[in-house]
Every structure is written in structure tokens, then in C-alpha cells.
Amino acid sequence: MKGNFRILxxxxxxxxxxxxxxxxxxxxxxxxxxxxxxDNSFVTMITGYLxxxxxxxxxxxxxxxxxxxxxxxxxxxxxxxxxxxxxxxPKSEEKLPFITxxxxxxxxxxxxxxxxxxLLELDYPHYEVLVVDDGSTxxxxxxxxxxxxxxxxxIVTVITKANGGKANALNTGMAHAKGDFILNxxxxxxxxxxxxxxxxxxxxxxxxxxxxxxxxxxNRDNVITQVQALEYVxxxxxxxxxxxxxxxxxxxxxxxxxxxxxxxxxxRGYDDDTxxxxxxxxxxxxxxxxxxxxxxxxxxxxxxxxxxxxLLKQRYRWTRGILQAIRKHSWSLWKxxxxxxxxxxxxxxxxxxxxxxxxxxxxxxFFIWVGIKYGVTLLLAFWWLQLSILDVVxxxxxxxxxxxxxxxxxxxxxxxxxxxxVVDVAKIFASVEELAGTKMSWGxxxxxxxx
Amino acid sequence: MDLVSIFSSIVLVTTIATLxxxxxxxxxxxxxxWRKPKPAAENKTHIDETFEPIFLKxxxxxxxxxxxxxxxx
Numbered sequence: 415m416k417g418n419f420r421i422l423x424x425x426x427x428x429x430x431x432x433x434x435x436x437x438x439x440x441x442x443x444x445x446x447x448x449x450x451x452x453d454n455s456f457v458t459m460i461t462g463y464l465x466x467x468x469x470x471x472x473x474x475x476x477x478x479x480x481x482x483x484x485x486x487x488x489x490x491x492x493x494x495x496x497x498x499x500x501x502x503x504p505k506s507e508e509k510l511p512f513i514t515x516x517x518x519x520x521x522x523x524x525x526x527x528x529x530x531x532x533l534l535e536l537d538y539p540h541y542e543v544l545v546v547d548d549g550s551t552x553x554x555x556x557x558x559x560x561x562x563x564x565x566x567x568x569i570v571t572v573i574t575k576a577n578g579g580k581a582n583a584l585n586t587g588m589a590h591a592k593g594d595f596i597l598n599x600x601x602x603x604x605x606x607x608x609x610x611x612x613x614x615x616x617x618x619x620x621x622x623x624x625x626x627x628x629x630x631x632x633n634r635d636n637v638i639t640q641v642q643a644l645e646y647v648x649x650x651x652x653x654x655x656x657x658x659x660x661x662x663x664x665x666x667x668x669x670x671x672x673x674x675x676x677x678x679x680x681x682r683g684y685d686d687d688t689x690x691x692x693x694x695x696x697x698x699x700x701x702x703x704x705x706x707x708x709x710x711x712x713x714x715x716x717x718x719x720x721x722x723x724x725l726l727k728q729r730y731r732w733t734r735g736i737l738q739a740i741r742k743h744s745w746s747l748w749k750x751x752x753x754x755x756x757x758x759x760x761x762x763x764x765x766x767x768x769x770x771x772x773x774x775x776x777x778x779x780f781f782i783w784v785g786i787k788y789g790v791t792l793l794l795a796f797w798w799l800q801l802s803i804l805d806v807v808x809x810x811x812x813x814x815x816x817x818x819x820x821x822x823x824x825x826x827x828x829x830x831x832x833x834x835x836v837v838d839v840a841k842i843f844a845s846v847e848e849l850a851g852t853k854m855s856w857g858x859x860x861x862x863x864x865x
Numbered sequence: 866m867d868l869v870s871i872f873s874s875i876v877l878v879t880t881i882a883t884l885x886x887x888x889x890x891x892x893x894x895x896x897x898x899w900r901k902p903k904p905a906a907e908n909k910t911h912i913d914e915t916f917e918p919i920f921l922k923x924x925x926x927x928x929x930x931x932x933x934x935x936x937x938x
Contacts, residue, residue: 435872442869726894778880791873798876832883839887840894 425810425823432803442792450790460780461793467773468800475808481656486815488659489710496615511594511617513541513610513672516587518580519601523552525717527561529601534565538610542569545601546587549577554601580668581684581691588675588683596673599714603669604632606713613672613712623677623704624696625712626654626663627670632715637825638725641833642718644822648805648812648829651710658708662700664759665736668692670714677704688742689854690735697743700756710816726840733844734854736767768845771838778835802830 451458515533519526526545533543547555558572575586584598595614599605605627613625628651631643650667657663666673671692681698688694699706719725740760746753747760781794809826812818847854 435868438869722890723894723897726890727898730894775884778884782877782881782884785873785877791877792869794880795869795873795876798880831879832886835880835883836887836890839884840891843891 425806425820428827429803429806429810432799432806436796436799436803447790447792450788454788457784457788460776464773464777464780464797467777468797471770471801472804475804478652478656479808479811481659482652482815485655485659485708507539510539510611511614512592513538513595513597513614514587514591514593515541515543515597515599515610516584516591517543517545517599517601518548518583518587519545519550519554519558520548520577520580520583521550521552521554522601523550523554523557525602526554526558529604530558530561530570531564532604534561534567534570535607536605536610537607538614540593541610542571542592544587544590545570545572546583546590547572547574548580548583549575579686581686584691585683588678591675594675596675596678598668598671598673600669600716603629603714603716605670606711606715609670609712609714610672612709616707616709617672617674619705621705622661622707623674623699623702624666624706625672626658626666626696626706626708627672627712627714628654628708628710629667629669629714629716631718633717633720634819636720637828638722638833639718639720640822641825641829642725643819644809644825644829645833646718647816647818647822648809648826651816652808652812654708655710658706660755661705661707662755662759663706663708664696664700664763665690665693666696666699666706667714669716670712672712674704677702685742688735688738689731690739693736694739694742697739697756697760700759701743701746701753722836725837729837729840730844731854733767733841734848736763737845737848740764740767767841771841771845774834774838775842798830802827805830 451461517526517529517533522529530543530545545558545561547558555572555574558570562570562572564570571590573586573590575583587598588596595617597610597613609627613627616622616625629646631639631646634640634643654663654665668691677699678695681695681702684691684695685698696706719728740747740763743753743756743760746757747764750757753760777797778794781797785791785794805826806823809823809829813820813822
């Protein structure tokens with residue numbers, strides 16, 4: 415607690431120092447710089463665009479924070495109501511619906527037993543675990559079989575099939591599921607024990623088709639994974655919480671999503687024509703009129719890439735997959751009167767997936783060019799400093815709301831300097847290659863078995 | 866040099882270094898992907914016009930039980 419307080423204090427100090435630097439930068443803005451901008455219309459034009467982009471970013475963060483805070487307040491109210499009901503009775507437990515957990519696994523031999531073992535410890539009275547071995551070339555099937563009959567609490571079923579991709583494996587699980595509610599996860603995820611109980615309560619509302627879980631990085635053992643831990647909290651959880659306020663979460667994460675079985679059947683399960691089947695399925699559900707919410711207390715711990723090359727491989731696939739999913743519903747971009755809120759969701763996804771990385775990289779490259787060619791480094795410093803202040807403030811807010819490790823706030827600076835630019839460059843190349851129709855493969859990450 | 870100049874210079878150098886790192890990392894990734902042998906199983910997941918799509922087909926329980934081995938003994 416004392417350590418957390420010190421880190422928060424350090425973050426406050428960092429923001430104060432950054433604000434002072436900003437003040438000094440503004441003081442340095444002299445007539446020479448104004449004349450320079452006046453004389454260079456190209457520089458002024460690009461600077462103007464980037465200023466507008468910066469303003470949009472600030473407004474976006476502001477809106478996300480407000481909506482996520484309103485959702486946070488709603489959640490607190492809901493939790494208090496639940497607490498007031500008291501401990502569950504055997505009768506109330508009996509009424510809880512049966513849930514099927516589907517675990518698709520392809521070459522997860524290293525971690526599959528641990529993953530299944532953790533599922534047997536979940537706090538819920540009626541559920542089954544269904545492992546779908548997607549034609550693994552290692553001993554995933556044999557290892558998963560070892561977990562059959564190891565618990566009296568729930569049935570473990572293992573299915574093996576020819577390799578057909580993750581979407582096909584999840585559809586197979588869906589077809590075999592005995593429950594009316596299906597929790598889909600990744601073979602390399604570990605769920606918090608309260609996951610089923612916290613997700614299922616949302617389905618009391620018949621309009622809810624799915625619940626997105628909260629994904630967190632488990633292997634925080636180097637700078638790359640620590641920065642990703644921050645990104646998951648600041649970027650993904652904040653967005654999902656804000657979207658949950660309008661019941662329109664746009665990506666149910668692969669590591670943790672619970673679905674109404676009828677809703678899955680209605681949209682015919684997962685399609686196999688994108689590399690982001692989770693995003694594609696979410697969009698299909700939204701377009702069918704289902705509401706999708708986010709449950710922050712249902713946590714999936716995942717092993718994130720710990721090497722830069724593996725991280726790029728993952729982001730490259732995510733970017734192309736999301737673009738493929740958007741393309742499938744692209745009609746709604748141009749017909750907002752028909753698509754309703756879903757049209758705006760798609761525009762938002764395009765902004766985050768394409769426009770944001772392009773503008774970020776363009777801003778850096780452009781200001782470097784201005785710095786080298788004209789010796790004006792002040793613009794780059796302005797750009798970097800304002801975005802960094804925004805990152806630190808957003809990180810502090812998210813870390814406090816999510817009750818996360820406060821050390822993550824310190825990584826907000828590295829996030830801007832080193833991480834985001836590297837990831838954004840990969841995203842731009844991925845977008846270009848998607849437009850060009852370059853072939854790609856799934857690119858499975860090599861697990862280190864740290865879960 | 867005053868504080869602003871030092872700060873601006875540090876940001877400039879750091880950003881250039883990161884940009885170079887970003888490009889190098891991306892091309893290293895592409896090179897590794899290009900040189901990596903393609904396993905037979907992975908080839909099935911390629912998006913290819915000649916690849917018969919299996920999506921949009923309903924996976925019925927009865928059909929699946931015929932061609933898969935189910936074990937929950």
C-alpha cells in the first residue's frame with residue numbers, strides 16, 4: 415500500500431513536471447516559430463491536421479473516461495444489490511443455468527493440463543468443460559485426456575478433430591455443448607474463479623446475447639509484457655467498459671466471452687473467413703440486434719508475447735483480422751440510417767485500426783523531418799509531451815479504477831516513446847498488405863508455459 | 866543549452882531511434898515468416914480463393930459425431 419502511494423505520488427510529480435515542461439515549451443514559442451509556420455504552408459497544413467487529430471484523441475479519451483466511469487458506478491450499484499441479497503442458498507444455486515466451457519486447443523500440450531485444472535476450480539454449481547483438440551501435432555489430446563474424471567465437480571469431455579482452424583474448433587464445441595450458455599476461451603487462458611457466476615447474471619436480461627470478459631496479462635516479467643499489461647488496462651478495458659454503458663462492446667475477446675447459445679446459432683457461429691473471428695462474431699451479434707456488455711470482474715489471465723517479434727506477429731494478425739471483419743459489414747459505413755449505432759461502431763474501429771496508427775506515425779516522421787531540415791525540434795517535443803501527459807493521466811485513472819498494480823503507470827512513458835510507435839508501424843504495414851491482398855497465415859504464438 | 870533545448874533534443878533522438886527500431890523489427894518479423902517452413906496443418910488456415918470455405922455451414926451434432934472421436938469416458 416505504501417509502495418502504491420509512492421508510485422502514485424511519483425506519477426503526480428511526473429505529470430506536474432510535464433506540465434511545467436509544456437509551459438516552458440509554450441514560452442519558447444516565439445515570433446521566429448510563428449514566422450516559420452507562416453512561410454511554410456505545407457508544414458502548417460500537416461501541423462494543423464495533427465493538431466485536429468490530437469484534439470480528437472483528447473475528446474475520445476474524455477468520452478471514454480466519462481462513459482467508463484458511469485458504467486463503473488452502475489456496476490458498483492449492482493454489486494451492492496447482490497451483496498444485499500446475501501449468501502446463495504441451495505435453492506438459488508439450483509436455479510442457476512448449466513454452462514458449457516469450450517476450450518479450443520491447437521498444440522497447447524505444454525499448458526493444457528494447467529488450463530483445464532484451473533477450470534475445475536471455478537465457483538459455479540453446474541458446468542462442463544469441453545476441450546476441442548484441433549488436430550494438434552503435439553500431445554495436447556493425450557494430456558487433455560489425462561484430466562478426464564479428475565474432478566467430481568464437473569464433466570470434462572475431450573474431442574479431437576482434423577485441423578480446421580480456431581473458428582471451426584469453436585463451432586464444433588458449440589455443436590456439442592449441453593448448456594444453454596457457452597463460455598468460449600483460449601487454451602492458454604486461466605479464468606478467475608468467479609467468472610461464470612459474474613457473467614451469467616447479465617443474461618437475466620433477454621436482450622443480452624453475450625458478455626465480454628476482462629483480459630489481463632499474466633506473465634509480467636519483462637518491459638514488453640509490462641507495457642502490454644498497461645495497454646490491456648488502459649486501451650482495451652477502458653474502451654470495453656465505456657462501450658458496455660451503451661451495451662455495444664465491439665470485440666468480445668477470444669480468451670473470455672460468454673454467449674447465449676441461441677444467439678450463436680442465430681448468427682451461425684464463427685465464420686472462417688477472417689483472422690479475427692472474435693471481432694467478426696461480435697459484429698454479427700450486434701448487427702442481429704443483440705446487446706453485448708462487459709464484465710470487469712470476470713478475468714482471463716493470458717500469456718502475452720514476451721518478444722518484440724512475437725508481439726508484431728500478434729498485432730499484424732489482429733489488424734488484418736479486424737479489417738477483414740469490418741470489410742464484411744462495410745455496407746453499414748455508408749448507410750448509417752440503416753445500420754444505426756453499429757455504423758458508428760465500425761467507423762470507430764476504422765479510426766482505431768487505421769487512422770490512429772497512420773496519424774501517429776505520420777506525426778513522428780513529419781516532426782522529425784521538420785527538426786532535421788529546419789532545426790525546429792520544438793514541434794516534436796510538443797507532440798510527444800502532450801500525448802505523454804494524456805497517457806499518464808489515462809493510465810492513472812484506469813489503474814485506480816481497475817485496482818491494478820500502480821507500477822503500470824510508470825510504463826505509460828515507455829508506452830509512448832518505444833511501444834506504440836513500433837506497434838503502429840506494424841499496423842500500417844498490415845493494413846497496406848490487407849488492402850493489397852497479400853496472403854497470410856494464422857501465425858500461432860509459441861507458448862512458454864508461464865501460466 | 867536550456868531545459869527546453871535539451872528536452873527537445875532527447876525527444877528527437879529517441880523518436881528517431883524508435884522509428885528505426887520499429888522498421889527493423891517489422892522487417893525482421895517478415896523475414897522470419899518468409900524463411901519459416903510451413904507446416905502442413907497451418908496451410909489449411911490460409912485464406913485462399915481456392916480453399917473451400919467451411920464457414921456458414923451449420924455444424925450439426927449428428928454430422929460431427931460421424932467424423933470425430935469423442936471421449937468423455
